[in-house]
Structures are given as structure tokens and as C-alpha cells.
Amino acid sequence: VQLVESGGASAQTGGSLRLSCAVSGSTASRYCMGWFRQRSGDEREGVASIISDGTTTYADSVKGRFTIAQDSAKNTMYLQENSLKTEDAAMYSCGVDSPPCLVDRVYRHGGQGIEVTVSA
Numbered sequence: 001v002q003l004v005e006s007g008g009a010s011a012q013t014g015g016s017l018r019l020s021c022a023v024s025g026s027t028a029s030r031y032c033m034g035w036f037r038q039r040s041g042d043e044r045e046g047v048a049s050i051i052s053d054g055t056t057t058y059a060d061s062v063k064g065r066f067t068i069a070q071d072s073a074k075n076t077m078y079l080q081e082n083s084l085k086t087e088d089a090a091m092y093s094c095g096v097d098s099p100p101c102l103v104d105r106v107y108r109h110g111g112q113g114i115e116v117t118v119s120a
Contacts, residue, residue: 001023001024001025001026001027001096001109002023002024002025002109002111003021003022003023003024003094003095003096003109003110003111004021004022004024004111004112005019005020005021005092005093005094005111005112005113005114006019006020006021006022006114007019007020007079007114009114009115009116009117010116010117010118010119011081011084011116011117011118011119012084012118012119012120013084013085013086013118013119013120014083014084015084015118016080016081016082016083016084017080017081017084017116018078018079018080018081019035019078019079019081019092019094019114019116020076020077020078021033021035021076021077021078021079021094021111022074022075022076023075023076023077023096024075027096028098029052030051030052030053030098030099031051031052031096031097031098031099032049032050032051032052032096032097032098032099032100032101032105032107033049033050033070033077033094033095033096034046034047034048034049034050034068034094034095034096034101034103034105034107035047035048035049035068035077035079035092035093035094035095036092036093036094036095036104036107037088037090037091037092037093037116038090038091038093039087039089039090039091042090045059045061045090045104046059046102046103046104046105047059047061047062047066047068047079047092047103048062048066048067048068048079048103049068049101049102049103049105050068050069050070050077050101051099051101054070055101056068057101057102057103058103059103059104061087062081062088065081065082065083065084066079066080066081066082067079067080067082068080077094079092079094081116084118085118086118086119086120087118088116088118089116089117089118090115090116091113091114091115091116092113092114092115092116093110093111093112093113093114094110094111095107095108095109095110095111096108096109096110097109
């Protein structure tokens with residue numbers, strides 16, 4: 001399984017970005033996919049997750065501002081980031097694995113990540 005992140009990499013505070021995660025290879029019919037981020041010098045933080053049935057979970061820090069979605073036909077997952085804050089700047093990565101689908105979990109398969117910058 002391979003995952004490749006893409007999308008807008010910079011925005012101003014209050015702005016929006018959409019990240020994409022293209023998944024290739026074989027995945028189970030029931031799976032958990034999610035986004036996590038890591039700022040320089042900080043620990044990894046789970047951002048959002050989505051189960052194959054569409055159930056979503058969010059970290060408190062992004063709830064109400066970020067939306068995770070999937071397009072099964074395109075094998076792609078998205079993270080819409082709105083009302084961006086400077087503290088949202090980080091390296092964002094996507095992952096996929098079998099359930100359970102906790103927002104702050106380690107995924108067996110992950111992408112290389114994409115840097116997101118947010119300027120004041």
C-alpha cells in the first residue's frame with residue numbers, strides 16, 4: 001500500500017487549505033484512514049480519522065475547523081482545513097490501517113508527508 005500526500009502548502013491565518021492523500025495498492029474492505037501532524041520539536045499529533053463506513057473523529061484542536069472526507073471511487077482521502085491558525089503549521093501525513101479508528105493512532109502504512117505553513 002502506498003500513500004502520497006498533495007495539496008496547498010501555505011496559507012495565511014484564517015485561510016483555508018485542502019490536502020489530498022492518494023492511496024494505491026490493496027486495502028481491506030474495512031479500514032481506518034487518517035491524518036496526523038508533527039511540528040518541529042513536538043510529538044506527533046493525530047488530527048482526524050475516518051472509517052470505511054464514513055464515521056469520522058477529530059482532535060479537539062481542529063474540531064469545527066477541519067473536515068476529513070474520502071472518495072472511494074478515486075481512492076483518495078482529503079483534509080479540508082479552514083480558519084487556519086499559526087499553530088496548525090506542521091508536517092502533515094496520512095495513514096491507513098485496519099480498525100480500530102482512534103484519532104491518535106499509529107498507522108501501519110503512511111505517506112511521506114507534506115509541509116503546511118501558516119503565516120500571520
